[in-house]
Amino acid sequence: MVQKDYTKTYAWCLRRIPEEHERFDFGAKAAPNVDLSRVEGTMIEIQLVSAEKTVPVGVTGPDSPARKQQGFHFYFMTCSEDCCRQLQAAVSEDTLLGHALGLNE
Numbered sequence: 001m002v003q004k005d006y007t008k009t010y011a012w013c014l015r016r017i018p019e020e021h022e023r024f025d026f027g028a029k030a031a032p033n034v035d036l037s038r039v040e041g042t043m044i045e046i047q048l049v050s051a052e053k054t055v056p057v058g059v060t061g062p063d064s065p066a067r068k069q070q071g072f073h074f075y076f077m078t079c080s081e082d083c084c085r086q087l088q089a090a091v092s093e094d095t096l097l098g099h100a101l102g103l104n105e
């Protein structure tokens with residue numbers, strides 16, 4: 001498996017995140033049957049089947065505010081409203097991430 005630094009890559013357009021940057025973030029929930037225990041608090045790659053794209057996503061930890069307050073399991077970072085919208089659309093089309101989550105391959 002290729003090691004990449006996902007913390008420095010925007011989801012969607014996959015550009016490198018500069019030191020000084022704007023971020024447009026959004027959260028998403030996992031399908032109920034997805035086991036994230038091994039990847040909580042890390043960055044992983046997910047395949048968006050409908051968009052034919054693989055994008056980096058943060059997995060929230062059980063104690064993180066995003067999980068506790070909003071119930072989000074995933075956390076996407078994008079560079080612009082435009083990228084954010086496109087990614088959100090792709091994510092929702094993929095009926096969240098059950099099969100799209102390539103966790104075990």
Ligand SMILES: [Zn+2]
Nearest residue numbers: 013079080083
């Ligand atoms: Zn972008």
